[in-house]
Amino acid sequence: MTLTIDNITKSYPSTKAGPRLALAPTSLTIGRNEFVCVVGPSGCGKSTMLMMMAGLLSPTDGQVRLGDTPVTGPPAGLSVVFQDYGRSLFPWMNIRRNLAIAGQAAGLPRAEIAVRVAEALTAVGLHKVEHLYPWQMSGGMQQRVAIARALVVRPDVMLMDEPFAAVDAQTRADLEDLVLKVRHDYQMTVVFVTHDIDEAVYLGDRVLVMQANPGRLLRDLPIDLPRPRDQVGTKLEPRFAQLRSEIFRLVMRPVEPAA
Amino acid sequence: MTSPTTRTAPDAPATAPEPPPPTPSRPHLGQRATSLLRPLLNLWLLAALLVGWEIYARANPTIFFPPLSSILRQFWADWLSGPPTRAFLSDQFFTAVVPSMSRLTQAMILALVVGVAGGMLVARNPVIRGMYSPMIRFWLATPKVVLLPVALQVFGVSDALNIFVIFFGTVWLIMINTADGVAGVNAAWLRSASSMRLSRWQLYRHVILPAAAPQIMAGIRVSIGVGLIMVIVSEFYATTAGVGYEVMRFQETFGYLQMWSAFLLIAIIGLILNLVTAGLERRALRWQRRTGLGAL
Numbered sequence: 001m002t003l004t005i006d007n008i009t010k011s012y013p014s015t016k017a018g019p020r021l022a023l024a025p026t027s028l029t030i031g032r033n034e035f036v037c038v039v040g041p042s043g044c045g046k047s048t049m050l051m052m053m054a055g056l057l058s059p060t061d062g063q064v065r066l067g068d069t070p071v072t073g074p075p076a077g078l079s080v081v082f083q084d085y086g087r088s089l090f091p092w093m094n095i096r097r098n099l100a101i102a103g104q105a106a107g108l109p110r111a112e113i114a115v116r117v118a119e120a121l122t123a124v125g126l127h128k129v130e131h132l133y134p135w136q137m138s139g140g141m142q143q144r145v146a147i148a149r150a151l152v153v154r155p156d157v158m159l160m161d162e163p164f165a166a167v168d169a170q171t172r173a174d175l176e177d178l179v180l181k182v183r184h185d186y187q188m189t190v191v192f193v194t195h196d197i198d199e200a201v202y203l204g205d206r207v208l209v210m211q212a213n214p215g216r217l218l219r220d221l222p223i224d225l226p227r228p229r230d231q232v233g234t235k236l237e238p239r240f241a242q243l244r245s246e247i248f249r250l251v252m253r254p255v256e257p258a259a
Numbered sequence: 260m261t262s263p264t265t266r267t268a269p270d271a272p273a274t275a276p277e278p279p280p281p282t283p284s285r286p287h288l289g290q291r292a293t294s295l296l297r298p299l300l301n302l303w304l305l306a307a308l309l310v311g312w313e314i315y316a317r318a319n320p321t322i323f324f325p326p327l328s329s330i331l332r333q334f335w336a337d338w339l340s341g342p343p344t345r346a347f348l349s350d351q352f353f354t355a356v357v358p359s360m361s362r363l364t365q366a367m368i369l370a371l372v373v374g375v376a377g378g379m380l381v382a383r384n385p386v387i388r389g390m391y392s393p394m395i396r397f398w399l400a401t402p403k404v405v406l407l408p409v410a411l412q413v414f415g416v417s418d419a420l421n422i423f424v425i426f427f428g429t430v431w432l433i434m435i436n437t438a439d440g441v442a443g444v445n446a447a448w449l450r451s452a453s454s455m456r457l458s459r460w461q462l463y464r465h466v467i468l469p470a471a472a473p474q475i476m477a478g479i480r481v482s483i484g485v486g487l488i489m490v491i492v493s494e495f496y497a498t499t500a501g502v503g504y505e506v507m508r509f510q511e512t513f514g515y516l517q518m519w520s521a522f523l524l525i526a527i528i529g530l531i532l533n534l535v536t537a538g539l540e541r542r543a544l545r546w547q548r549r550t551g552l553g554a555l
Contacts, residue, residue: 054454080454087447091546092469101465105457133546149455 001067001077001156003030003053003189008062010048010215021214022048025062028208028217030189032156035180037204038193041251045215046193047161053191054080054159066157076106079150083162085142089134095121095145096130102152113152120148123182140171144178151182157189165195173231176203180229197251201243202229209250219250322515333520355521356528359501362418363490366425370482374430375475378437379463388438395431395438403428403489407496421493421501428489429482436478440471473547476540483536487529502528 005028014020023045030036038046051057053064055074064071066078074080079102082088089098096117103113121129124144134142143163150158160179164172176199183190194200200207201223209219223243225234234240309327316326325333341349381388381395407424414420444467452466468475494503502525509518541548 056450056454074454074456076456080451082447082451084447087445088451090448090451090466090469092472093465101457101461102455105455105461135546 001032001189002065003157003191004065005029005049005053006063006065008049008052008059008064010045010052010057011060023052024214024216026217027062028220030191033183033187033189035183035190035192035203035205036208037200037206038191038208038210039195039197039200039247039251040210040215040218041212042195043212043215044210045212046210048215049210050080050159050161050191050193053157054078056080077153077156079153079155079158081143081146081150081158081160081163083165085139085146085163085166086134088146089142089149091134094131094133095126098134098145099149099152102149106153108153116152116154117148120151123151123185124148124178138171140167140175143167143175147175147178147182151186154186155188157191158183158186160190160192162193162195164199172199177231179203197244197247198235201225201240201247202231202234207243207247209247211251221247322513325516325519329516330519330523333516334523337517337520338524352524354500355502355505356524358418358498359490359494359503360528362421362493362501363425363486365418366422366489367429367483367486369422370426370430370433370486371479373426374433374478374482375437375468377430378434378475379441379467379471381434382438382441383467392438395435398427398431399435404492407493411497416497416499420497421490424493425486425489429486432482432485433475433478436474436481437471440474440478441467443474444470473544476544480533480536480540483532484529487525487532491525 005026007025007027008023009021009025010023011019011021026049038049040046048057052059053071055064055071055078058072066075069075090101093101099117099120100113103116108116117130121127124147126141126144126148129137129141129145134145137145146163163179164175167175179190179192180203182188190203192200192203204223207221207223208217209221210216211218221243225237225239225243313327316324338349338352339347341347341352345353377391381391403424406427410420410423410427414423448466448470449462452462457466490501491503491506494501495507498504502521505521506518506525509515509521
């Protein structure tokens, strides 16, 4: 399913200088099974844009469409993985219940939920954790559970909001490869917001570079690195270095007034 | 240690040098000895008080203030003289305790259902909050026993009177605690639930209720204490059976020994209710303590 962003803006009422523009008019089309990364400095509206795609925030103007259907609330077939796994998994439920609730919400029959939960846990490489509680796990494992929960509904689109910002470098590399694997297994569109340029280039088919004040889309760069990607090999390629320095210059360049 | 002058000068820089706290001459020895002795000291004090009571009451015989040993004997005869098949509980125990506990249970269940549902509505719906939170605060601040005469007019001497008074005494506590708990549910959990498209029922049942459970449980614990007070007071006032009635009946017939024995029974019931609630709370909220520790 295509994810279409049609001229959306987001502004918040402000105190003196009129409304504050969090996202200037932005249009964008994300094709089926595309892996799109969004980078930019804080305040560039990248998370705001993602939350509008997720139907968790409504645009001030414009429209988000999943397929042909306008997004007015969280749509079916779309899952979100949040940055703060500690506050997105429910600590009063064990892992099995944490996953099953996603299936229950989607109205799946009980037997089907059991199948999906087992399948999702296998996909993220977790075994024998059904009866553990989130607080009995490390941060990296909790984020794996959060990804597994997103997979239970076998989504067409998975939105990820700086999912690995809070884990250590080693775990982060593992989780990046995990996302590539589940994206391949489940044949999903992935929109991945990050502030890490290397991560964006390593994962994406496309990288959207955004800029702050007001938040807006600056550049839409195709990433022509071969797949499958490899943590060592891909990052050694000259093209990888070229792309990352190009994006780095875009992100770091002084803020210019919006056109 | 902040000196009083620093406290009263809010514009003083936070990094202002403070005089080092005076060091006690021999801190370690003194502190350690006290910490080891404290539990023993506590027990000794209790024992000394009980012994003191016994000696005083024997030395100055009066029917109002019998010695502890007589009260314990009376307690045994009144409540624990039954057959082993009924855990030694006497007939009197059943005729007195069963009505009281039945009223307390019915009223608490009613208060729990109404209080939790009402608290959720108040917390989640701004219109209802605007309409009803002044009323909740009014009833929280009012000593509910003043309604006893009114309740007597409405219900007459019946179980309904006791149940109403206990319910009315506890429901506001449960309601305000539930409302606070629900209003304080972490926004990230709600966002997660919303992105998974939980139905309204699923949202309340699986997310909001458990997330607010710590505060709801705190409300229940406090309200059980209040509930016990309301049982006894309402039984003092109007009933024909129950532990409060027993206390009153013995007091009016100069059965002071039995009155004290009933008093002891009420204290033990209160203690047991407290322990049971605390135990249930610990079990139900295991995740909360663990999460708290994990965050350290």
